[in-house]
Amino acid sequence: MSDMDEMEDGSGIVKKFMFLNRKAPHGTVYALEGLEVVLITAAFDQDVSMVFTDDGVYQLLKGIDTKGIEVKDFSKTYRALDGYDIEKLYVDQASMDARGLVEDDLIVDVTVLSVDEMANLMAEQDVVISF
Amino acid sequence: MPMVNIAGKDYEVDEEGYLIDLSQWNEDIAKYMAVEEKVELTEGHWEVVNFLREYYAEYQIAPAVRVLTKAIGKKLGPDKGNNKYLYELFPYGPAKQACKIAGLPKPTGCI
Numbered sequence: 001m002s003d004m005d006e007m008e009d010g011s012g013i014v015k016k017f018m019f020l021n022r023k024a025p026h027g028t029v030y031a032l033e034g035l036e037v038v039l040i041t042a043a044f045d046q047d048v049s050m051v052f053t054d055d056g057v058y059q060l061l062k063g064i065d066t067k068g069i070e071v072k073d074f075s076k077t078y079r080a081l082d083g084y085d086i087e088k089l090y091v092d093q094a095s096m097d098a099r100g101l102v103e104d105d106l107i108v109d110v111t112v113l114s115v116d117e118m119a120n121l122m123a124e125q126d127v128v129i130s131f
Numbered sequence: 132m133p134m135v136n137i138a139g140k141d142y143e144v145d146e147e148g149y150l151i152d153l154s155q156w157n158e159d160i161a162k163y164m165a166v167e168e169k170v171e172l173t174e175g176h177w178e179v180v181n182f183l184r185e186y187y188a189e190y191q192i193a194p195a196v197r198v199l200t201k202a203i204g205k206k207l208g209p210d211k212g213n214n215k216y217l218y219e220l221f222p223y224g225p226a227k228q229a230c231k232i233a234g235l236p237k238p239t240g241c242i
Contacts, residue, residue: 074192
């Protein structure tokens with residue numbers, strides 16, 4: 001993209017977007033729709049962070065099998081995030097603990113944060129969107 | 132939904148002509164889609180189409196064009212992983228056209 005384009009249509013603006021994922025992967029469309037929004041945001045070269053908290057941590061679980069409920073298993077898509085330059089993935093320590101999960105149970109590399117660390121990270125964002 | 136009949140077999144497609152059921156994909160439907168897109172399939176085209184099918188099998192999404200370009204470069208080398216090469220093969224958008232021929236849904240974030 002040339003400098004000219006950036007000046008004319010404002011496409012050079014980069015904001016810090018945080019996407020909060022709070023719901024279990026299936027049963028509602030939130031997780032899948034949220035993931036699509038994340039991919040679109042990254043396609044516009046924005047600074048994207050993803051946070052998984054509450055039942056949202058289940059979205060990253062290894063070995064999900066959706067055959068029995070006849071919906072797409074999009075958990076593999078989280079592994080494509082790296083190719084979209086989305087490398088900032090965070091999970092909430094308390095949510096992991098409450099569900100008996102450890103980092104090894106997850107399909108991607110994440111950073112586990114305490115509530116305080118999460119609050120600081122959230123305060124740095126320009127936009128926070130919750131799914 | 133519109134239907135396409137090729138060699139006695141019915142295929143369901145969406146309003147933009149993308150295949151609905153990925154598992155129905157075969158070379159016949161790929162060739163049909165290519166004619167619709169006015170693309171003459173060469174070995175170079177097939178390489179991209181097959182790459183996209185592998186990508187989808189692994190990640191369950193059709194990649195955005197930037198991601199496709201980068202991933203192709205990694206797999207097939209820099210002379211193929213660039214916009215010029217890919218747009219020569221698929222003039223109306225490599226992600227859009229090649230995904231259609233590969234039987235994948237339209238890429239997320241495809242504009």
